[in-house]
Amino acid sequence: MRAYQVVDTDASPQWRDVPSPEPGAGEVAVGIAACGLNFADLLMAKGKYQERPPLPFTLGMELAGTVEAVGRDVDALAPGTRVAVFAGHGGLAERGVFPADRCTALPDDMPFEHAAAFQVAYGTAHVALNHRARLCEGETLLVTGAAGGVGLTAVEIGKLMGARVIAAARGQDKLAVAREAGADHLVDIGAEDLRKAVKALGGADVVYDVVGGELFTAALRACRPEARVLVVGFASGEVPRIAANHLLVKNVDVMGFYWGGYAAFRPEVLTGSLATLFDWYSDGRLSPHISHVLPLDRAAEGLELIRDRRSTGKVVITP
Template sequence: MRALIVESHDTPPHLADAVMPEPGPAEIRVRIAACGLNFADLLMMKGTYQDTPALPFILGMEVAGTIDAVGADVTGFAPGDRVAVFGGRGGLAEYGVFEARRAVHLPDAMSAVDAAAFQIAYGTSHVALDHRARLQPGETLLVLGAAGGVGLTAVEIGKLMGATVIACARGADKLAVAERAGADHLIDAETADLRAEVKALGGADVVYDPVGGEQFEAAFRACNPEARLLPIGFASGDVPQIKANHLLVKNLSIMGLYWGGYLAFRPEVITDSLSTLMGWYAEGRLKPHVSHVLPLAEAADGLELMRRRKSTGKVVIEIG
């Protein structure tokens, strides 16, 4: 089979032949139709992600496809089932073997491209806003990086949960994408004084931040008393250092979130969240935004689009 393989953290991944994997007792093998790209893939390539596999490895964290083989101990899944899987690796290949507990059945109406764009982005935002921050109707949610893979889903889900959403992104084109997803107010990160504009809008009760750096600092200073801040990632490359004494002044809470980490200690948080999200999708309340769909041979181009921030929403690689 063909796969995009990382051989070294100092050289780009390359498309090569790989051995067809066989499922273990608790695993399924999936003929992969599509794989969603994530910012974490870029970190894995450099060896800086918290869950970087040992070299060599096949890139690609989330897939959609059809089961073609199951392990002896697998129940609830059978060959021919359409599934989405958060595997954490192995997705940019024609076939992949994954733990069955990481798979979910797909609604009949959900395309492989939508499914490959769905789990990490929507799952991260829903668990962050619902399970961690307990976002309430009528509160003000500030979303940084609001046109990116996770940021755009935070805008959508925040609106569904009844919040007033302030979207911050770079440039008019990206802000237009956030507005279509339901944002009530738009702030251009390239030109605006983020702190001043958020405070003029009444301040933020919840901050969703996949960016870090100066934007986190500005958002921190624009928070209302008892606000909750959610560091999701650090696309800016700058991890902010938080002074604990500053939290005391407004009784602020910092709530980190690593979505995939729940699989190790509370997997029901993820499975319950995905059940809710799949229901919202089936009702037509969620619409994944995919700016680019590329073939496996152009997967490296898709990664470069993300690195250069030339994409909005998700980039998906179609494989079969």
């Protein structure tokens, strides 16, 4: 079968013909129907992500498809079951073998493209806002990178949780996408000073920052007393330095957040969150935004769309 693999982190990923895998104990083989791309895939390809699979490995953190075979000791899933898988890697291929406990059965009404775009983006936003920041109804939420994969879902979920949402993104086209997701106020960071704009709106109680760099500093300085600032990512490429005196004066909390990390030390947080999110989807309360659906042989193009910030919401690859 074909797989898009990282052979050397100093070189570009490449297409390779590899044996079709068979499941071992506790594993299932999945025929992959769709794979959602993430900014983390770009980092992983260069060996700069917090998780570094042994080389060579197949890119693609999250996927959806149909169980084709099961290994020993797998009772909860049967061949023919439609599943979403948070695999960490392995999604940009025609077939993959994954731990059964990384698979979630899909609602009957969820297309594979939606399922592949769902777990990381919605899971990150929901666990960050609900579990970590404990966003309350009536509070003001500031989302940076608000038109990207995990930013746009934070706008949508923040609004569902009853917050007033300020969306910050570059350009009116991206801000229009954030408005459709429920944003109450829009800040064009290419034309406006983020700190001044947010303070003019009364400041932020919770900041959901996926950008880092100077934008993080501006958002921090626009916080209200006792605000909570979520460090979700560094799409700008710059890890910010935090002025501790600002935290002291305003009694502000800055908290790191890595969704995938919960799989190792508190997996029930992820499973409980996903159960809620799938219910919301089935009730029509969530609507995944996918700007591009591309075939498997255009996976490199899909990653470039994310690298160049030409996508909104998610990019999905369909083998």
